[in-house]
Structure formats: structure tokens, C-alpha cells
Amino acid sequence: MAGHAKQLTYEDNRHQESEKVYQSLEPGRKVKPKKPKRNGDVMVIFAFMAPALLIYGLYVVYSIGMTFYYSLYEWSGISNTMVFQGLQNYVTLMQDGIFWTSLQNNLLLVAASLLTQLPLGLIMALLLFSPVKGMRFFRSIYFMPFLMSTVAIGILFIYIYDGNFGIINQILGQLGLESWQRGWLGNEETAIWAVIATVCWQFAPFYMILFRAAIVGIPEDLYEAAEIDGASPRKKFLHITLPLLIPTIVTSAILSIIGSLKYFDLIFVMTDGGPNNSTELMATYMYEQTFTNFNMGYGSSISFTMFLIALIITVFILFFDQKRKGES
Amino acid sequence: MLKKLNEVPLYMLAIFLLLFTGLPFLIMVSASFKTQMEFMSSPWSWPDKFSFENYRLLFESEFFRFFYNSVIVSVISVVAVIILAAMASYPLARMKFRLSRPLFILFLVGMMIPIHTTLIPIFLLTKNLGLYDSIWALPGPYIAFALPVSIVIFTQFLKELPKELEESAKMDGCGHFRLFWKILFPLLTPAVATVAIYNFIQIWNEFIFALVLTTSPENATLPLGLREFYGQFSVNVPGIMAALTLGSLPLLLIYLVAQEKIVKGIAAGSVKG
Structure with a gap:
């Protein structure tokens, strides 16, 4: 009984004390009971965000952390024995010729994507604004490759590149270029280029859409003013369209680089990294190590390296983009 | 007249890109209506008669x-x-x-x-x-x-x-x-x-x-x-x-x-x- 009374006084005292603090901080102002409302807000924020945070936290944040954790072990993924290795997997990786080949192929894919998909996408987008009749029809067809699943594209192009009956070889035959005929995907020298051409076919329409949206956003009166000054179409493109497209070009470049670094589907379906690892990418090599050879730890170290490379490149691009923005 | 002439390369480019993007689809659809026999003899031509057998x-x-x-x-x-x-x-x-x-x-x-x-x-x-x-x-x-x-x-x-x-x-x-x-x-x-x-x-x-x-x-x-x-x-x-x-x-x-x-x-x- 006594303890209970004591507790009450204590609570009372504390309450009075806190009121005193409030009053001394804001003299002459009535103290408002702020706390309950704030708690209510926290509950509301929590209730609205918890489901998304839970799923995102589990599948993305936790998983990235676990990738690093697994990369420190030697582990088959099936057995219960995990042997701690420290950074040994990364040391092995740095000495792994196939990994370097795959990284090189990824960088080749990045360069090829930037040099083919973006310009082609831009040309297609500019063409949409030209006076060509029936542009709506052209646009509908131009965009179609992007909607097809990568697996379907991969299978379709396996037949297109086929060494016996593929249409590429048929066309070459009709042009009298029999010596150029070959099994495009079975040949170590041509396989990577055949795949790169397919990636370009798939993604150029995507950049067309991005550039088109950006060109629509350019105010018409800029062109009208240039026309009054007698600017040629070429000048209008170089001095109005291109400068205003730079933010879109930066965005497209980021998307293209990130996309090329994590590329997987098409190569997996078309060549599975072959022949003789000539089309191996980091992602296909990671898949092979993890799910074919059951080196979960080693596979994780490839995964995490991919993550770091993508992170560094993104930060790099964003840094230069900020600098460019600061200058202009 | 001059303006029309200027448009010729544009049309050529537009049609080239149309073939580039559209041809694989055409190939896919046309081949899907062929019998295996017909595909063997002429793989990439338009089908002689449409067969729905594959579907x-x-x-x-x-x-x-x-x-x-x-x-x-x-x-x-x-x-x-x-x-x-x-x-x-x-x-x-x-x-x-x-x-x-x-x-x-x-x-x-x-x-x-x-x-x-x-x-x-x-x-x-x-x-x-x-x-x-x-x-x-x-x-x-x-x-x-x-x-x-x-x-x-x-x-x-x-x-x-x-x-x-x-x-x-x-x-x-x-x-x-x-x-x-x-x-x-x-x-x-x-x-x-x-x-x-x-x-x-x-x-x-x-x-x-x-x-x-x-x-x-x-x-x-x-x-x-x-x-x-x-x-x-x-x-x-x-x-x-x-x-x-x-x-x-x-x-x-x-x-x-x-x-x-x-x-x-x-x-x-x-x-x-």
C-alpha cells in the first residue's frame, strides 16, 4: 500500500518537474500535451510503412547483407558445413581467369550498349517527329521488341543465327557471300557480337521511348524563335534539342550501364556463357558457380563484387552529373 | 519539290528501321503457321497455306x-x-x-x-x-x-x-x-x-x-x-x-x-x- 502511494507521488513530482522545464523554456506560453499526438503519428507512420518495409527489408536489405556474409565462407549450400574463409573467396576471384573474362565481356557490353542502343534510340525518336507519313504505324512496330520476353527473344534469335537454316546465313548466301556463313553463336569470335546485336535490338526501342518523352517536353517556341533567326534543322538539333536532352542522356546512360552490368537472361538462354566462356558474364558465371557447381560461398563473392562495381559506377556517374549541374 | 526530295532519305531510314525491328516478328509468326515439312524446304518464306496444327x-x-x-x-x-x-x-x-x-x-x-x-x-x-x-x-x-x-x-x-x-x-x-x-x-x-x-x-x-x-x-x-x-x-x-x-x-x-x-x-x- 505504502509503495503504491510512494509511486504516485513520484509520478506527480516528475510531471510537475517536466512542466516546470516547459514553462522555463517558453515563459508565458501554455503547456500543450504534445506527447500523445506525436505517439499517434508514429503509430500511423508505422502502420502505413510497415508492410512495404518488411518485404523490402527481408528480400533486399537483409539479402544484400547475407550475400556478403556467405561470401566469407566455403559452403556448398546443401551441406551443413560452412567453413569460414575470411576474404579468401575474393582473393581466389581476383586470380580467376574466367571471372576476368566475364568482367571484360560485361564492360564490352556496357560500351556496345552506350554506342549502339542510345544513338539508335535517339535516331528513332527524332524520326518520330519527322514529317514521314504513317509515323504512328512505324512507332508501334519500332517499340514491339521491348515488350517481348527476353527468353522468347533469345530462342527466336538462336534460330535466326542458326548455322544451317538461319536467316542470316540464307541472306548472305543470296548475296553471294557464302564465305561469311557460319554458326554465329557456336563460334568463339562471333558469339559475343551476335548476342550484343540482339541486346541492341531489344533495348533500342526502350531508349526511343525515353528520348521521345524528353523531346515532347521541349517548348515549341524555342524552335519557333530559332526559325525566325533562320537556323537550319541541323543547327536547331545541335543548339536546342541536344543540349536539352543531356539529362535524359545521363539517365539513359545510367540505366544502360547498370543494365549491362547485371545482364543475364539473354546470354543464359542463347549461349549459357559458351562457347568456351567467350560470352561469359559476371551474372552467368555467378549462376554457374552457385547453382551448377554448388559453390554458394564463391558465387556470393561474385554477386557481391557485382554489387560493388555497380555501386561505384553509379556513385561516379551521379558525382559527375552533380558537377555538371553545378557548372551550368 | 525540293522538300519532297529531302524526305526520301527519311523514308528510307524509317523503312530500314521498320525492317530491323519488325522482321524478326514476321519471321516468328510466319514460321509458326508452317508444317515441319514446309519449314525444312523453305524455312523463312511466307507460308504457302496456313497450318494451325502447331497451335x-x-x-x-x-x-x-x-x-x-x-x-x-x-x-x-x-x-x-x-x-x-x-x-x-x-x-x-x-x-x-x-x-x-x-x-x-x-x-x-x-x-x-x-x-x-x-x-x-x-x-x-x-x-x-x-x-x-x-x-x-x-x-x-x-x-x-x-x-x-x-x-x-x-x-x-x-x-x-x-x-x-x-x-x-x-x-x-x-x-x-x-x-x-x-x-x-x-x-x-x-x-x-x-x-x-x-x-x-x-x-x-x-x-x-x-x-x-x-x-x-x-x-x-x-x-x-x-x-x-x-x-x-x-x-x-x-x-x-x-x-x-x-x-x-x-x-x-x-x-x-x-x-x-x-x-x-x-x-x-x-x-x-
């Missing part, structure tokens, strides 16, 4: 099982993403709290991450959750990876709605939940369309998680099923072409109906992302 065989195969799996997984994932992302965006866009910026950036970073970084832990997690080799393994990762771009789109859209909406709702004694679902969410319709379209295309065509998280043919989604077909019947080229055509048809049909919306949705989804 009839597809109806007897597992094709519609794959199709059904894809529909279930895509629809559930997209609906869940819309609800979860819209809810999470509400406090981020319209309430002031200390963690709002860090939480937003946490989601934003998710767009830059190569999904393969999470593949191995998600594979193990799925096994531990007892969802391995079932179509229910897929919505989790699909939702998680669709959340960032969706939250960015919803947050931006919500920020542009007038502040008075909350004030008048509060005056009427309307709580946060009713305010959100009854007043704000209906106003989000254009953003919902963008989010739905963008994510549906991504999820419908997704391959690597489906490959790693399921193994039995009866749990395969369409991209996985097409690969399965290819593995089994790669010699029957016209049959495979029919499967590819039918598998690509749903998105192409939706595209024909809602072209403008889809194009806008993809542009918005990518640039924000």
Missing part, C-alpha cells in the same frame, strides 16, 4: 499451365505492389518526420542494385520459408524489387496534391486511414496506371528468380515454360515459333489497345527510376 498442339500441351501461373503471379504481385507502395508513400509524401528522408533514400538505392546480389540469400530464404518450387515463392521478390520505383512515382504524385485535402478531412473528423483510402487513393489513379503497367511488363517477363526459385514444370511461369519447350522440342522449329508467338501475344495485345498509356508508363517508370 492446336499447344492447346494440348502444358502451355496454358505456364500461362495461368504467369497470370496469377503477375496479377497478385502488381496488386500488392500498388497497395503497399501507395501506403508507404503516404507518410513519405505528406507527413513530416525525422526518418522520412533516410527511408526514402533507402528505397531509392534499391533501384540501382543488381538483383543478382540478392539471388543466393533469397533462394535460401525461400527454402527456409517452405515456398521453394511453388509459384508462391515469386511474389515476394517481385514485390520487393518493384517497390522502389513505385514508391518514387507515388510519392512524387502525392506531393503534388493540394494540402487542403487533409485539412478539410481533419475538420470532418476523418482519420488517416479513411483520408488515405477514401480521398487520396482515388486521386492517385493516373499514377496507379503507370505503376501497374511498368511493373506488369517487368514481372510478366521476369526470368532469373523464376529459374532459381521453382523447378517443376507445373510451377513454371511463361518465360521458364518457353525455355522448357525449347529444351524438349528444339527440332520442331515451327512448334517453338507458335509457342513464342502465343507467349508474346498478351503483352502485344495490351500494347495495341493501350499504346499511349504503356509508352508513357514506361518512360515515367524508367526516368523516375
